[in-house]
Amino acid sequence: MAEEYLRRDPATARRSSLSMRQYKAILRKDIVMELRTKEMVTSMGIYSLLTMVVYQIALSQSGSAFDPRDIAAGLLWLAFIFTSMLGLNRSLVHEKDQGCLEALLLSPIDRPIIFFAKATGNLVFLLIVETLTIPVFAFMFLQDGGYGGEWWMIPLVLLGGSIGVAGVGTLLATMSVNTTGKDFVLAVLMVPLMYPLLLMAVLATSAAILGGDGSVAQFWTGMAAVAGYDAVMLMAAFALYEFVVGA
Amino acid sequence: MKQLKIAIVLVLIGGLLTTTAFFMAFYTAEVQSFGEVAFERPIETVFPSRGVSPEGLNLYGRPWFSQKIFYFHVPVAEASFLILLLSAIFAVRFLMTRRRDYDTKSRIAMETSLIFVVLTMITGVLWTKASWGVWWEWEPRLTTYFIMMLMMIAYFVLRNSIEDEERRAVYAAVFAILAAINAPISFMITRLIPSSHPVVFQSGMASSNLLPFIVGQVGMLMVGYAIYTMRMSEERLSERLAEAKEALED
Numbered sequence: 001m002a003e004e005y006l007r008r009d010p011a012t013a014r015r016s017s018l019s020m021r022q023y024k025a026i027l028r029k030d031i032v033m034e035l036r037t038k039e040m041v042t043s044m045g046i047y048s049l050l051t052m053v054v055y056q057i058a059l060s061q062s063g064s065a066f067d068p069r070d071i072a073a074g075l076l077w078l079a080f081i082f083t084s085m086l087g088l089n090r091s092l093v094h095e096k097d098q099g100c101l102e103a104l105l106l107s108p109i110d111r112p113i114i115f116f117a118k119a120t121g122n123l124v125f126l127l128i129v130e131t132l133t134i135p136v137f138a139f140m141f142l143q144d145g146g147y148g149g150e151w152w153m154i155p156l157v158l159l160g161g162s163i164g165v166a167g168v169g170t171l172l173a174t175m176s177v178n179t180t181g182k183d184f185v186l187a188v189l190m191v192p193l194m195y196p197l198l199l200m201a202v203l204a205t206s207a208a209i210l211g212g213d214g215s216v217a218q219f220w221t222g223m224a225a226v227a228g229y230d231a232v233m234l235m236a237a238f239a240l241y242e243f244v245v246g247a
Numbered sequence: 248m249k250q251l252k253i254a255i256v257l258v259l260i261g262g263l264l265t266t267t268a269f270f271m272a273f274y275t276a277e278v279q280s281f282g283e284v285a286f287e288r289p290i291e292t293v294f295p296s297r298g299v300s301p302e303g304l305n306l307y308g309r310p311w312f313s314q315k316i317f318y319f320h321v322p323v324a325e326a327s328f329l330i331l332l333l334s335a336i337f338a339v340r341f342l343m344t345r346r347r348d349y350d351t352k353s354r355i356a357m358e359t360s361l362i363f364v365v366l367t368m369i370t371g372v373l374w375t376k377a378s379w380g381v382w383w384e385w386e387p388r389l390t391t392y393f394i395m396m397l398m399m400i401a402y403f404v405l406r407n408s409i410e411d412e413e414r415r416a417v418y419a420a421v422f423a424i425l426a427a428i429n430a431p432i433s434f435m436i437t438r439l440i441p442s443s444h445p446v447v448f449q450s451g452m453a454s455s456n457l458l459p460f461i462v463g464q465v466g467m468l469m470v471g472y473a474i475y476t477m478r479m480s481e482e483r484l485s486e487r488l489a490e491a492k493e494a495l496e497d
Contacts, residue, residue: 171421175405175418175421175422178409178411178414178418179405179408179409179418180408180409180410181404181408184408185404185405185408188400188401188404188405189401189404189405189422191397192394192397192398192401193398193425195390195394196394232428236424236425236428240421240424240425243342243417243420243421244417244418244421246417
């Protein structure tokens, strides 16, 4: 062990711990700011609650024979995608309006670290809002019927889906805050790019909610596709962020 | 100017070739059976269907006449993929070199590709109605292609909403690369996932059909290249005009 430690180049070791510290610093900044203002989580939470109200209107004429569980996964992800667009836009607008992004760019931090720190922050807020939304959604729409799959299925697919949403979303939001039609541009860019992820996340979530024969296999098919999307898109976002943030 | 002349020649030859392919499709190409499609609900087709199975399983033999669109639809679609990839290559080159020229090339290629995508969509929808009895089906190839079209439209929305020239170029290049990831996916998806969209080259093709297809494909690529070059030379001229205007004002 000691020999191995000695063989490591001290400069690389120092740099990797430094980038970890930088990553933590940016992430902490975002979380502290959120704890003080509570702006993102409240606005996203209220927005997703309002989405539930709209769902109630949409389903109000469906009759008693209709089982909302059949479309529950789609409704959930619909709420998440629109909520996340609101949050992502806010998180980057803050950075830009207060000149924080410029300060970050002036500081000697590698661009990919900024990306990962911002994306992690957005992921955390998104997961918080999702955790708050799901019980409300279940309470309002899924009271009779129950839950078919294992308990860990929903958290797993939420995590997988949210990683993709936060990763790609951070890249796109960094682009869209610099445009004239901020949130509209974010929606136009994000929805088509998110399509495969959403489709597969809905597949997995639906399998988890409905249960039944073959639902486990269906769940893992969806999860595999979600994981593949996350890997490809995070790599692409990681490689392209430098250009976006520097422009 | 020389490029413009080449473009005009190419568009003439390309037009001739695609027209030839069109006539060959009707006079020399034979009608092939590409198998049958199963649908959950009964469908009505414009053309008489063949091969309705005795159990009433809504199995429809693909009507012969709609096959003719193959010699237009597929060359246009392949051209759209290729030009989109070309646009992404220019985008990568732009990010590497930061030369404005590549940004213009990438944008013009994207424009040209969008023309072909729209043509593919129109011919595709006509064919789907004739062959499947529905205007639209959310099936893997159609869906991925539709998403690709949306992303290409989003590319221009993005461009139009950025004022700073350099930033616009960089963002557009980044998004062009992201959009182009879709092209190979959409191309391969009918070969990977069960889909009702036919994969003609896997089911085998008679040589009398291959010839008009190749003629059409070559012609379509020529037309594509010609449109691209014409737009490029137009763009260069307008840039020169803008420069001249600036010089005059000074």
